[in-house]
Amino acid sequence: MRLFVAVHPPAEAMADLTAQVARLRIGLAAAAGTNVRLADPADAHVTVAFLGEVAEDRLSAVRDALGRAVGPCRGPEPPRLRFGGGGRFGSGRRTVLWVDVLGEVERLAALAGRIRDELDAAGLPYDDRPFRPHLTIARPGDRLDVEEDQVTLGGYLGPGWPATEVVLVRSHLGSLSRYVHLAAWPL
Template sequence: MRLFVAVHPPPEAMTDLAAQVARLRIGQAAAAGTNVRLADPVDAHVTVAFLGEVADDRLPTVRDALGRAAGPCRGPEPPRLRLGGGGRFGYGRRTVLWVDVLGEVERLGVLAGRIRDELRVAGLPYDDRPFRPHLTIARPGDRIDVEEDRTTLDGYLGPSWPATEAVLVRSHLGPVRRYEHLAAWPL
């Protein structure tokens, strides 16, 4: 099974972001029928750790490791985050447009580090690329140039929200991607 750990923005933050995306060139292209692969706001998430493929029988070990990682990261108040600014990853067919995560992101970084430590100790897989909290807006590939949208996002600042939990998510790939929440830990 394909797994990752995420923080989900609340509907209010996603409604605000959706209004911003609708004003971008990429939003207008989507409204006109261009397949720019806008991210579904219902599935929007900030990936804290990506595990990738994990054998089904290792799921209890994953849950235990994540519980150990999340416990010490729990504060008296959940971290306050907001979406704002933005950027791009990749070029051509691999272009991804994203919005940045701002606020108490250092707490997410500590959580990401603890998760990786616990996964390593448990002999579980994880992506060890540097933690860069972001929320994917679209995967337009080479169907539209996103540079103007990336620049426009520099002026965007969404509402602040509390990140109340870290969620273990299973990703079901296929023609229609589906996400299944398997467990959660308070932050």
């Protein structure tokens, strides 16, 4: 099964971001019927750790590792985050447009580091690329130049919100990706 660990933004933060995206060239193109693959706000998440394929019989080991990692990262208050700015990854057919995560990201980075340490100690897989908290807003590929949208996103600053929990998610890939929450831990 394909697994990742994420923080989900609240509906208010997503409504504000969705309104901003609708005003971007990419949002206008999507409204006009261009297939620019906007991310579904209902599935919005900030990936804290990506595990990839994990055998089902290792699921309890994943849960145990995450429980050990999250406990020491809890504070008296959950970390406060917000969306602002943005950029793109990749080029051509692999272009991804994203919005940056701002606020108490050092707490999110510490959590990501502890999760990786616990997964490693348990002999579980994870993606070891540097942690870069972001939220994907579109996968336009080479169907639309997003440079103007990147500039516009540079001036965006959404409302603050508390990251109240971290969630273990199973993703089912296909023409319509589907996410299933398997467990959650309060922050």
